[in-house]
Amino acid sequence: MRFGGLTAVKDVSVEVKPGSITAVIGPNGAGKTTLFNAITGVYEPTEGRVLVAGRDPQREFSSRVTMGIVVTALATAIFLAVLVRVEVLWQAAIIDNYVFQQPFPWMKAVAAFFTTFFGGGFFGTWLPLLIGALLGGAGRLVIWSRTRRTPDVIASAGVARTFQNIRLFPELSLVENVVVGMDRRLHTGFIGALFALPSALRERTKARMDAMALLDFVGLADRAETAAANLPYGHQRRLEIARALASKPAVILLDEPAAGMNPTETVDLMRLIRAIRDAGTTVVLIEHHMRVVMGISDRIHVLQYGEKIAEGTPEEIRNDPRCIEAYLGKEELG
Amino acid sequence: MAERRFSFFTPGQYAVLALLAATPFIDLAFPSIQLSGPMRTVVVYAILALGLNVVVGWTGLLNLGIAAFMAIGAYAFGILTAEIYPFQVGFWWALLLSGAIGAFAGWLLGAPTLRLRGDYLAIVTLGFGEIVQDGLKNLQTITKGTEGINPLPKPTIPFGAHIDAALSKVGVGSAATTDSAGTTATTALSATESVAGALPRWFDISSETPARWFYLYLILLAVVICLCRNLEFSRLGRQWFAVREDELAARCMAIEPDKAKLKAFAAGAALAAVAGALFASHLASTGEPANYDFQVSILALCIVIVGGIGSITGVVLGAIVMVGLSNVVLPALTQAMQRAGIGSTENVLSSPDNYKYLIFGLALVLMMRFRPDGIVHTRKAVKK
Numbered sequence: 001m002r003f004g005g006l007t008a009v010k011d012v013s014v015e016v017k018p019g020s021i022t023a024v025i026g027p028n029g030a031g032k033t034t035l036f037n038a039i040t041g042v043y044e045p046t047e048g049r050v051l052v053a054g055r056d057p058q059r060e061f062s063s064r065v066t067m068g069i070v071v072t073a074l075a076t077a078i079f080l081a082v083l084v085r086v087e088v089l090w091q092a093a094i095i096d097n098y099v100f101q102q103p104f105p106w107m108k109a110v111a112a113f114f115t116t117f118f119g120g121g122f123f124g125t126w127l128p129l130l131i132g133a134l135l136g137g138a139g140r141l142v143i144w145s146r147t148r149r150t151p152d153v154i155a156s157a158g159v160a161r162t163f164q165n166i167r168l169f170p171e172l173s174l175v176e177n178v179v180v181g182m183d184r185r186l187h188t189g190f191i192g193a194l195f196a197l198p199s200a201l202r203e204r205t206k207a208r209m210d211a212m213a214l215l216d217f218v219g220l221a222d223r224a225e226t227a228a229a230n231l232p233y234g235h236q237r238r239l240e241i242a243r244a245l246a247s248k249p250a251v252i253l254l255d256e257p258a259a260g261m262n263p264t265e266t267v268d269l270m271r272l273i274r275a276i277r278d279a280g281t282t283v284v285l286i287e288h289h290m291r292v293v294m295g296i297s298d299r300i301h302v303l304q305y306g307e308k309i310a311e312g313t314p315e316e317i318r319n320d321p322r323c324i325e326a327y328l329g330k331e332e333l334g
Numbered sequence: 335m336a337e338r339r340f341s342f343f344t345p346g347q348y349a350v351l352a353l354l355a356a357t358p359f360i361d362l363a364f365p366s367i368q369l370s371g372p373m374r375t376v377v378v379y380a381i382l383a384l385g386l387n388v389v390v391g392w393t394g395l396l397n398l399g400i401a402a403f404m405a406i407g408a409y410a411f412g413i414l415t416a417e418i419y420p421f422q423v424g425f426w427w428a429l430l431l432s433g434a435i436g437a438f439a440g441w442l443l444g445a446p447t448l449r450l451r452g453d454y455l456a457i458v459t460l461g462f463g464e465i466v467q468d469g470l471k472n473l474q475t476i477t478k479g480t481e482g483i484n485p486l487p488k489p490t491i492p493f494g495a496h497i498d499a500a501l502s503k504v505g506v507g508s509a510a511t512t513d514s515a516g517t518t519a520t521t522a523l524s525a526t527e528s529v530a531g532a533l534p535r536w537f538d539i540s541s542e543t544p545a546r547w548f549y550l551y552l553i554l555l556a557v558v559i560c561l562c563r564n565l566e567f568s569r570l571g572r573q574w575f576a577v578r579e580d581e582l583a584a585r586c587m588a589i590e591p592d593k594a595k596l597k598a599f600a601a602g603a604a605l606a607a608v609a610g611a612l613f614a615s616h617l618a619s620t621g622e623p624a625n626y627d628f629q630v631s632i633l634a635l636c637i638v639i640v641g642g643i644g645s646i647t648g649v650v651l652g653a654i655v656m657v658g659l660s661n662v663v664l665p666a667l668t669q670a671m672q673r674a675g676i677g678s679t680e681n682v683l684s685s686p687d688n689y690k691y692l693i694f695g696l697a698l699v700l701m702m703r704f705r706p707d708g709i710v711h712t713r714k715a716v717k718k
Contacts, residue, residue: 040586079442087475094419095475104420139446147592155588169579172572180576184588186569190597193568194561200568247588 002046008034009306014284016251016299018053021273021283023293025317026303027326032286033164035303036253040161041151050154052250057157059148069140076136081128085120092116156184160249162240164256164286170229174220174239177228178211181246211246218242218272234265238272245276252276254285258292270296294318302326342560346647346710351559353654354552358545370544372662377551378613380653381558382630383637384646385605388562390635391644392571393598394578395448396456399463400606400634405470405626406439407432407607408614412483413476425489429611436607437600444599448592463631470623477623484619489550551612555650558605562646565601574598633657636694640701642708651709656697660690 002008009031016022024032038045049056059065082089093113097105118125147153160181169177186207192200215221218238223231228239237257244252257273258266266289273296277283287293293300294314302310302317304326310317317323343351357373382404389397414421414428423431447458470477477483565571573594576584581591614620633656641652668687682688701708 042582042586087473090476098420101417109420143449150590151582151585152588152590155586161586163583167580167583169576169583171579172575176572176575180572180584180589181587183569183573183576188569190570193565193570196564196568204568243587 007306009038009303012301012303012306012308014301014308016282016284018250018282019277019280020298021277021285021296023297023300024284024286024303025288025293025300029305030303031306032303033255034306036161036255036286039154040159040253041149041154044149050159052157052159055157057149057154057159059144059153061144065144069137069144072140073133073137076139077129077132080132080135081117081120081125084128085116085124088120089113089116155247155249158247158250159253160244160247160251161253162237162244162255162257164259166233166236166240168228168236168240168243171227173225173227174215174231175208175211175224177239177243178214178246179207181243182207182210184247211242214242214246215239217245217275219268234261237261238269241272241276245281249281251282251284254283254287256286256288258287258289266292343556343563344647347559347563347650350647350650350654351552351556354555354650355549358548361545367666368544369662369666370548372665373658374548374551374616375613375661376653376657377548377555378609378616379634379637379657380555380650381612382606382609383634383641383649383653384558384562385602385609386634387602387638387644387646387649388565388574388598388605389602390638391649392566392578393574393595395595395598396452397459397599397602398456398628398631398635399459399461399466400602401626401628401630402459402463402466403436403439403603403606404610404613404630405466405623406603407436407610408620408626409470409477409483409610410435410607411611411614412486412620415486416483417485418483425487425615429608432611433604433608436610437604439607440600440603441596443603444596448595448599460628463628467623467627470626477620480622480624482620482622482625483614486614486618486620488618489547489615491546491550551616554608554612558608559646559650562605566646570594570597633660633694636698638708640697640708642710645708645710648708648710655709656694659693664690 012031012035014022014024014035024035026032034043037043038048039050093109093116097109097112120126169180172180186203188200188203191197212221212224215224218241220231220235220239220242223235228236231239237259241252241254241257244254254273258269261269270292273283273285285293285297294317297314300310300312300314300317301308302320302323309322309326310320312320354373354377358370361368361370382400385403386397386400389395389400410432411428413419414423414431415425416422443459443462447455450458471479473479573584573589576587576589577591577594584591584594610626613625637652637656638649639652640656641650642648664687668685671684671686676684
């Protein structure tokens with residue numbers, strides 16, 4: 001992962017076993033959060049891949065994309081060609097055929113429209129069609145290529161995350177926050193939403209019940225209807241975890257979940273993370289609290305200056321001289 | 335968002351609708367002022383502002399060109415109903431089609447531009463507003479330039495004749511009023527007429543007297559409010575809020591902000607277009623393109639901000655206050671003063687009508703100082 005000439009994370013490979021807890025540690029600026037951002041699609045990695053269960057989550061260049069490009073190109077072509085001569089077409093199709101309060105000859109009007117449409121010569125018909133097709137097709141292609149690996153694609157593949165500096169939806173209630181996290185499992189479309197169709201209402205009720213269960217799981221059910229911004233800091237972290245869990249992810253990435261928590265909250269958090277793992281979700285976390293890291297991790301990866309310097313079980317890491325050096329400097333431990 | 339109770343409206347929404355519904359009674363009590371006609375514009379602007387609220391209040395996109403969609407709706411309605419064109423689909427179909435055309439226009443504008451952030455999108459919508467206005471002015475063959483398309487038919491009430499017949503059978507019905515041309519008028523029940531005075535005429539639904547016309551608009555507003563409320567409490571509404579609050583976090587929750595924004599834009603444009611169609615029907619003409627200029631967009635934005643950004647009740651209340659002031663109270667005051675000989679047409683300062691923007695500006699400044707979230711709050715969060 002490079003930003004201009006600066007290499008932030010280099011040759012880091014993290015393999016995570018399903019159903020385990022993996023920690024990524026390292027001094028400040030080691031590139032831990034950058035690694036998370038590259039994984040979740042916030043940044044486009046300059047090199048390297050993310051495989052979830054052996055697959056690289058991306059928008060493929062599928063037949064649907066091809067169809068989209070063709071349809072957009074055609075639509076813009078026709079739109080542009082009509083737009084540049086809209087008055088001529090209107091005159092030929094409508095005004096020339098309509099006699100006040102007489103029945104309108106629809107077939108004749110349609111025929112006149114098409115004759116005029118294709119009778120514009122190179123500059124009237126074919127050039128606008130060509131430009132429109134190029135613009136529309138190219139635009140659609142560019143949009144596809146730029147959104148191939150956006151966070152929503154990664155999230156849809158079952159990778160959820162929390163953020164180092166909490167990013168909740170502050171004005172939504174706790175339960176709504178969690179329901180937003182559930183979005184990828186919901187199906188209500190525009191029409192269902194607009195008319196509050198029974199299926200939409202059923203889904204909504206079910207989603208809220210699931211959300212309440214999750215809030216209960218992280219211990220926030222009693223404040224379900226307050227706005228997220230009104231929660232104390234430690235609770236906001238738990239809410240973020242609940243929101244990430246709501247999508248039923250295969251992997252959950254926690255970015256410093258224990259930051260700013262007091263010792264009791266930290267112990268609760270450790271219990272919560274173990275419970276998440278035991279429920280079948282793979283956990284990857286960034287953490288500075290050594291007690292948390294050593295206490296719950298199955299495997300630890302250590303980063304320094306954007307490179308991985310060690311990997312192993314908590315026991316191995318604790319005794320690895322390079323890790324001690326990275327964290328505490330070169331002096332002898334006193 | 336609290337759990338949705340299964341009702342059509344919230345108490346606040348009932349209250350503002352009831353407030354509006356009282357207008358024709360004022361006419362009945364004071365026949366000299368006649369508010370129902372001008373009050374229709376309040377309803378039109380309420381629908382326009384509700385459309386803007388979807389985009390600005392719920393999705394957090396600044397749209398400075400909502401008047402363009404109103405214009406598109408008005409002209410679509412004009413072309414579809416005017417006698418000079420062959421379509422003449424009638425009020426209801428034209429209303430629906432205008433909404434659909436507006437949504438399409440919103441989608442068309444939004445698809446390539448909604449990836450722009452913040453201020454850039456505002457500039458694009460601002461430009462779009464000007465382009466549409468100029469386009470309508472110059473496409474003379476289609477839009478009749480500054481003349482506007484006219485005359486447009488008044489709205490018709492579906493099954494109006496049947497309702498009339500049914501009502502007359504049960505004895506509530508009415509005399510054929512002079513302005514109810516084309517309806518199957520029932521026999522005059524002179525006894526009822528004399529007893530209850532003007533009241534029976536009220537129930538003559540099929541004829542478009544100002545009161546009935548106003549109620550028709552009010553019912554449409556009620557439908558719009560109900561649909562907006564459905565959206566607010568739906569998955570889509572939640573996606574909009576999430577995008578507004580934190581786009582990146584929403585993305586990481588597998589929401590595609592571009593799609594959510596596009597839907598908001600299209601929904602807002604559709605409502606604005608419906609407002610435009612109703613406006614054209616109210617004037618019986620599309621009017622000139624300058625009727626849909628930047629000031630209209632700004633007025634709609636002021637309504638949303640003063641009323642309470644994101645709150646349906648607030649937005650309708652904002653429309654009552656702002657448009658009620660500029661289109662109803664101030665003109666009435668001006669007229670009254672001129673009749674009393676206080677104001678003169680030569681002295682611009684003596685006519686209250688001309689203080690409109692001064693009052694708007696003052697209202698905005700005061701609101702920003704004392705109640706920045708608008709008359710009706712929606713925000714639960716403590717402001718940092």
